[in-house]
Amino acid sequence: MGEQRDARTRPGAGSEAGGTVLRVVARELTAGDVVVLVLADPAGDRLRDWAPGAHVDLVLPGGVVRQYSLCGDRYDPLTYRVAVRREPAGRGGSAHVHDHLAVGDLVGVGGPRNTFPLVPAQEYLFLAGGIGITPLLPMIEQAERLGADWHLAYGGRSRAAMPFLADLPGDPARVSVHARDEGRRLDVAALVAAAGPQARVYCCGPAGMVADAERAAAGRPPGSVRTERFSAAAQAAPVRSDPFEVVLARSGTSVVVDASTTVLQALEGAGARVLSSCGQGLCGTCETAVLEGVPDHRDSVLDDAERAAGDCLLVCVSRACSGRLVLDV
Amino acid sequence: MSTTAPATTTPATTTPAPLPVDDTDAFGEEVLGDPGPFHAALRDAGPVVHLSRYDVYALGRYEQVHAALVDWQAFASGAGVGLSNFRREPPWRPPSLLLETDPPHHDAPRVVLEKVLSPRALRRLREQWAADARDLVDEVLREEEFDAVPAIAEAFPLRVFPDAVGIGTEGREHLLPYGDHLFNAFGPANSLVARGAPRRAEHGAWVDAQCAREALRPGGFGAAIWAAADRGDITPAQAPLVVRSLLSAGVDTTVQGLAALLHAVATHPAQWARLRAEPRLARVAFDEAVRWASPVQLFFRTATGDVRIGGAVVPDGEKIVMFLGAANRDPRRWERPDEFDLGRDPSGHVGFGMGLHQCVGQHVARLEAESVLQALLERVETVELAETPRRHLNNTMRAWASLPLRVRRR
Numbered sequence: 118m119g120e121q122r123d124a125r126t127r128p129g130a131g132s133e134a135g136g137t138v139l140r141v142v143a144r145e146l147t148a149g150d151v152v153v154l155v156l157a158d159p160a161g162d163r164l165r166d167w168a169p170g171a172h173v174d175l176v177l178p179g180g181v182v183r184q185y186s187l188c189g190d191r192y193d194p195l196t197y198r199v200a201v202r203r204e205p206a207g208r209g210g211s212a213h214v215h216d217h218l219a220v221g222d223l224v225g226v227g228g229p230r231n232t233f234p235l236v237p238a239q240e241y242l243f244l245a246g247g248i249g250i251t252p253l254l255p256m257i258e259q260a261e262r263l264g265a266d267w268h269l270a271y272g273g274r275s276r277a278a279m280p281f282l283a284d285l286p287g288d289p290a291r292v293s294v295h296a297r298d299e300g301r302r303l304d305v306a307a308l309v310a311a312a313g314p315q316a317r318v319y320c321c322g323p324a325g326m327v328a329d330a331e332r333a334a335a336g337r338p339p340g341s342v343r344t345e346r347f348s349a350a351a352q353a354a355p356v357r358s359d360p361f362e363v364v365l366a367r368s369g370t371s372v373v374v375d376a377s378t379t380v381l382q383a384l385e386g387a388g389a390r391v392l393s394s395c396g397q398g399l400c401g402t403c404e405t406a407v408l409e410g411v412p413d414h415r416d417s418v419l420d421d422a423e424r425a426a427g428d429c430l431l432v433c434v435s436r437a438c439s440g441r442l443v444l445d446v
Numbered sequence: 447m448s449t450t451a452p453a454t455t456t457p458a459t460t461t462p463a464p465l466p467v468d469d470t471d472a473f474g475e476e477v478l479g480d481p482g483p484f485h486a487a488l489r490d491a492g493p494v495v496h497l498s499r500y501d502v503y504a505l506g507r508y509e510q511v512h513a514a515l516v517d518w519q520a521f522a523s524g525a526g527v528g529l530s531n532f533r534r535e536p537p538w539r540p541p542s543l544l545l546e547t548d549p550p551h552h553d554a555p556r557v558v559l560e561k562v563l564s565p566r567a568l569r570r571l572r573e574q575w576a577a578d579a580r581d582l583v584d585e586v587l588r589e590e591e592f593d594a595v596p597a598i599a600e601a602f603p604l605r606v607f608p609d610a611v612g613i614g615t616e617g618r619e620h621l622l623p624y625g626d627h628l629f630n631a632f633g634p635a636n637s638l639v640a641r642g643a644p645r646r647a648e649h650g651a652w653v654d655a656q657c658a659r660e661a662l663r664p665g666g667f668g669a670a671i672w673a674a675a676d677r678g679d680i681t682p683a684q685a686p687l688v689v690r691s692l693l694s695a696g697v698d699t700t701v702q703g704l705a706a707l708l709h710a711v712a713t714h715p716a717q718w719a720r721l722r723a724e725p726r727l728a729r730v731a732f733d734e735a736v737r738w739a740s741p742v743q744l745f746f747r748t749a750t751g752d753v754r755i756g757g758a759v760v761p762d763g764e765k766i767v768m769f770l771g772a773a774n775r776d777p778r779r780w781e782r783p784d785e786f787d788l789g790r791d792p793s794g795h796v797g798f799g800m801g802l803h804q805c806v807g808q809h810v811a812r813l814e815a816e817s818v819l820q821a822l823l824e825r826v827e828t829v830e831l832a833e834t835p836r837r838h839l840n841n842t843m844r845a846w847a848s849l850p851l852r853v854r855r856r
């Protein structure tokens with residue numbers, strides 16, 4: 118999702134919201150009306166590890182949360198890079214990033230999570246439409262590092278509107294540019310059909326392009342065509358940045374969690390003994406059953422279906438959408 | 447290594463601090479039998495110490511061990527996580543796709559195995575394992591005195607884990623000696639390795655045969671790994687090696703984790719009484735036992751560049767040994783570290799490692815331990831040592847050969 122996914126309103130959410138907060142350390146406007154942000158921990162600590170295809174949630178002031186693919190260097194543990202295209206028809210998330218978010222500002226971050234992982238293969242075909250190039254950039258770097266055979270077909274309105282084009286290799290055997298104003302249509306069906314049977318196809322772009330890739334997947338081995346859409350799975354409910362109540366079902370006590378504490382800390386403060394390990398939403402040790410209420414998942418562990426089920430919470434990083442959360446503690 | 451500058455190759459711009467040197471044989475019988483004094487000396491000598499006997503760099507303090515574990519960019523696993531440096535000599539077996547690889551090769555197998563062994567995937571086993579544990583404890587408690595190593599610590603994992611993986615019932619006696627040799631082989635080629643060598647090929651061949659698709663029962667972890675290969679999440683060539691990781695790392699470790707827990711409660715009657723009063727502390731009890739005993743004592747990494755650690759520089763390509771057992775008893779991190787104490791929060795211990803390579807089977811180990819401990823708590827009033835327990839020496843595991851217990855049944 119190089120582009121914002123479906124706008125998800127989270128009234129009241131802002132950079133003061135609990136959870137991980139990172140600082141904007143660099144900001145650059147690039148082709149295609151895209152702002153590239155570099156984020157780092159305010160204390161200079163390592164960020165959570167990620168792999169190509171991963172995205173983070175940005176918790177933006179003005180009450181919106183958006184997902185953006187990580188498009189930087191995973192070998193740099195200190196920064197994340199995301200690219201945000203201005204969406205004139207959007208609900209304010211990208212406009213906020215473009216118009217207000219400045220170097221030095223803090224921004225809430227969830228994840229990273231990876232619903233678009235790069236699987237091992239000798240041959241890759243990457244299909245990008247516009248800002249859909251972003252998750253593919255680290256994939257291309259990885260394919261290159263692995264010595265795999267790869268090709269990128271990159272489509273857009275015009276070369277000037279295609280972000281990161283200048284960063285890609287000029288070798289036409291590697292990268293083919295399909296700019297509509299040059300009359301070079303990106304024929305997804307034909308490219309997928311021409312790909313070798315062992316090739317793994319990764320497509321990220323507008324809905325029509327992704328649908329074309331999914332249609333072209335018919336008849337190919339399962340899992341050989343993988344896509345990422347710009348529209349997000351529906352979020353269960355808006356989240357909150359104001360304090361919420363956590364009820365410890367087994368003891369019947371309750372505790373208020375404000376922006377300055379984690380649910381784990383609050384539970385410990387209430388005398389509960391919840392085991393944790395990594396403290397970063399990575400290992401799953403602190404998973405706790407949710408009996409009532411709606412979780413706000415900020416971890417890197419649960420997949421979309423597990424998140425939607427809403428029956429558990431990684432209390433070291435995750436929070437609440439509802440005003441009250443009853444945990445099996 | 448500073449966590450603020452974990453860049454893979456921090457250049458040595460200033461003169462490196464002099465490096466403390468220790469010529470102790472870290473894999474000699476004296477240290478393996480009682481590593482505590484050596485660990486304390488290591489921690490006190492400095493953040494990094496040169497072990498001259500093996501020409502490797504050693505970390506004993508929690509801060510540096512934790513930092514090295516999470517910094518995969520600077521501390522590589524791909525050149526082996528034992529003493530042997532794969533940059534300089536070939537590995538004795540095809541390297542593990544989990545333990546002995548770095549990103550990007552590590553990514554896909556790890557994602558697959560994490561899912562197969564996730565807490566949610568294990569929920570379906572919880573009731574069955576609780577029942578299995580009760581059955582086993584009922585059998586064992588026909589006697590008031592028994593050796594808990596074979597009777598419980600070995601018996602329970604061997605009863606439930608191979609079934610969960612989905613391998614056949616024939617030949618499971620290969621699993622423990624295979625694992626024992628594997629963990630010895632992370633150390634130097636000493637007498638412990640020599641002792642396992644004659645039957646290494648035999649055990650290895652049996653284990654390899656269990657990793658084939660047709661050897662694995664539907665519904666098990668092994669079949670789930672092959673299903674991931676069918677989905678293209680890993681390659682068909684990777685699938686058997688991922689199954690092998692389960693069989694290599696999933697048996698001896700849990701056996702010795704359980705043995706450590708049983709030893710801990712048998713020697714700490716007040717903690718047992720506390721557990722009896724608060725059985726929900728079972729999960730905390732196991733992790734505290736893993737912290738206190740550190741069944742897996744150490745792993746190695748390889749410097750990917752000149753790495754600065756606490757003012758000293760470890761040169762590119764050199765081996766670094768992280769003493770997990772020393773870090774888990776570091777008084778700089780833990781209050782009264784030598785006490786097994788259910789009142790403490792053991793969260794953050796490095797007994798399962800930390801970071802990208804953190805034990806992918808930790809949730810399996812916890813469920814096994816919780817099952818056994820709950821079954822014992824239901825049936826046992828008091829537990830104590832019946833005789834002096836006996837260590838089993840291994841180059842990387844802190845293990846018990848024999849743990850004679852005496853119990854009073856409820």
